[in-house]
Amino acid sequence: MGRYFSLPLLLVCLCPSLGLGEEQGVVRAAFDIGSQNTKLVVVRVDPARMEILEVLYPNGKEDGQIPVPYNEVLRANRNMENRDVCDIIDRGVAAINKLKEFATPFNPVGYVGVGTASFREVGPLGPKVIKELSRRTDVPLELISFAKEGKLEFIAAIKDSCASADRVVTWDIGSLDMQFNMLKPGHQTLEDVLVDELELGAIAFKRKLIKRLGKPGDTPNPLNGEEIDQSIDWVEELASKVPEAFLDKLADPNTVVLGSGGVHRFCVRLQAMKPEDKAYNLGMVERALQKVEGMSDGQIDSPFANTQVSNLILVAGFMEKLRIRQVVPSKAHVGLGVALDNRLWSQIHETDQLAATSSTTGTSATDPCPSTASAAP
Known part of the structure; x- marks a missing residue:
């Protein structure tokens, strides 16, 4: 695929439970x-x-x-x-x-x-x-609303990590949509969250990819190297719709990207990361793609095989276009934001x-x- 680059992984501390006793809170x-x-x-x-x-x-x-x-x-x-x-x-x-x-x-x-x-x-x-x-x-x-969902997801990810809110962009990939969330420029409170939503969740993107490639059935697999490269190029075009404010934030080397949802936490983590890794970069995603190149759903052998490769393509395209250095998978989800x-x-x-x-x-x-x-x- 010829796109590999490597960056040192920034260590991000994930906050454990504070354990302040059952009588509190x-x-x-x-x-x-x-x-x-x-x-x-x-x-x-x-x-x-x-x-x-x-x-x-x-x-x-x-x-x-x-x-x-x-x-x-x-x-x-x-x-x-x-x-x-x-x-x-x-x-x-x-x-x-x-x-x-x-x-x-x-x-x-x-x-x-x-x-x-x-x-x-x-x-x-x-x-x-x-x-x-x-x-x-x-x-x-x-x-x-999608704006409220983005705010709750941002709150959940911030509170589940040790990162300062003004240094974070959260990247949530659900089944139907994808959201980037951050504090509005010049704002400091969790009431002021900028949310961008794209209809590019795991299932939504898989459907679009199947249609674009003219694949039969409910899976885009198997995908050869040329199809993977062309699909990543297409994802980069889709990623160009992300607002400038997020690009500016992502260009800051101090920005931490927290990845919420099963695509980051399970699909990419299990395919691209070692157990001791705290984050992944584009090179790791591309190596994972090379391993599944040309494989059918049966060869991938996963309950989520029909989105396994397309998820990696989706993540790789956005990381390359937006110059995302690394992603720290987060276990936070909207429910945690609701509780808070x-x-x-x-x-x-x-x-x-x-x-x-x-x-x-x-x-x-x-x-x-x-x-x-x-x-x-």
């Missing part, structure tokens, strides 16, 4: 209802300082998430009474309730959750599904309390999905 449980997975985090926080005192769940034995493929179902069906929509709501309710069981032993003061891209992109159906999930689980849920956001916490709970005075929970005669048998095809 408030325990909150927060859900991130994403395109492919429902995630839960239970944390002890100091609301006044917006600090994480202790991560109680997930604790290493569990990964804190359950797969629920909202994206595929909601994109294909826009009718709330459609059988597939009802089924995915049932799965979503089961996932939330199962995760609540893991939170119960920690006695959280309450639950809060947010829905993100897959619910924003299906018109009126998205808010209806979020409302139904909330009604059936007794968990206050809100469908948030006092304003969102109070707003959702106030709305939930008002709703509780005018309606009852549980299945009723007006349930849009009274049973699978009666749901519309």
Whole structure:
């Protein structure tokens, strides 16, 4: 591929739990209802300082998430009474309730959750599904904007690391979209976050790549060296849409790029990094691409084989175009930001309390999905 360059890796300290004792702080449980997975985090926080005192769940034995493929179902069906929509709501309710069981032993003061891209992109159906999930689980849920999502992700990544907010750009790659987040130039508070969103998440990009290359089926693999190089060139064109403010920030050698989401934390880390590595650079990504060049999904042998190569192409193209020196994978996600956001916490709970005075929970005669048998095809 001929693009390799190497840079010394900047060591970034990731903050451990402070462990200040169970008598301090408030325990909150927060859900991130994403395109492919429902995630839960239970944390002890100091609301006044917006600090994480202790991560109680997930604790290493569990990964804190359950797969629920909202994206595929909601994109294909826009009718709330459609059988597939009802089924995915049932799965979503089961996932939330199962995760609540893991939170119960920690006695959280309450639950809060947010829905993100897959619910924003299906018109009126998205808010209806979020409302139904909330009604059936007794968990206050809100469908948030991409700007709010970016802010929460930025807060989560900052609080999970030792880096100063004014030195950080967060790069979040989800299933449907990608976000770059940073403090607005000249601003110093976490209320002033600049967010740029592109429809280039792992699944969205894979679909675009398949269409561009004229590949049959649901995978772009196998990809030869020429196809990989051409695809990286194309990604660089897509990356040119990132605003100038981010380019200026990334040009600063003191800037730290924190990578959120499964693409950074799992796909790239497992393919390009050694266990002792804290960060990766472009050269490491390109070596990983060379290893999977020409391989089919079966040869890659991964549950995520159909995005494994395209994810590396996506990351390589953006790193080269934006001159990103290195990326530090972060385990932070939107749910952690939700647990820390006092304003969102109070707003959702106030709305939930008002709703509780005018309606009852549980299945009723007006349930849009009274049973699978009666749901519309």
